[in-house]
Amino acid sequence: MKTWGLFEWAVLVFIVTLLGLILFRVFADYRQVGVLKWYLVLMAAWFIGIYLNTKRVKPQGRYLHIHHYCIGFIVMSLICYQSVFLSMVHAFFNGLFIEGGARWGFDAIWEYPDPDPEPTER
Numbered sequence: 001m002k003t004w005g006l007f008e009w010a011v012l013v014f015i016v017t018l019l020g021l022i023l024f025r026v027f028a029d030y031r032q033v034g035v036l037k038w039y040l041v042l043m044a045a046w047f048i049g050i051y052l053n054t055k056r057v058k059p060q061g062r063y064l065h066i067h068h069y070c071i072g073f074i075v076m077s078l079i080c081y082q083s084v085f086l087s088m089v090h091a092f093f094n095g096l097f098i099e100g101g102a103r104w105g106f107d108a109i110w111e112y113p114d115p116d117p118e119p120t121e122r
Contacts (some may be wrong), residue, residue: 029081029098062110069100
């Protein structure tokens with residue numbers, strides 16, 4: 001991300017905004033059927049767990065690296081309300097999860113820094 005240009009940042013902002021709008025829609029549906037509080041508890045548990053584990057492994061020199069397969073499985077677990085639109089969104093994130101693992105592998109989420117990074121050219 002240190003070498004990203006304007007286009008890459010624009011794509012990231014677009015994706016994060018789209019994901020936020022999708023989750024807003026999902027949470028509005030969950031609120032309507034009365035289960036939103038349980039999903040908020042689940043999300044809070046994830047974030048607290050990620051924070052605590054990151055703090056725990058930091059003295060070992062490890063750092064948090066969220067892979068796109070992680071985003072896929074987290075969003076898939078939040079989308080359980082049945083509708084045609086949300087089924088399509090769920091299918092997209094299922095593909096993101098599978099492609100991430102199949103193509104790049106299920107690498108560690110808390111990684112050690114690369115001891116000899118190769119310089120990247122743009």
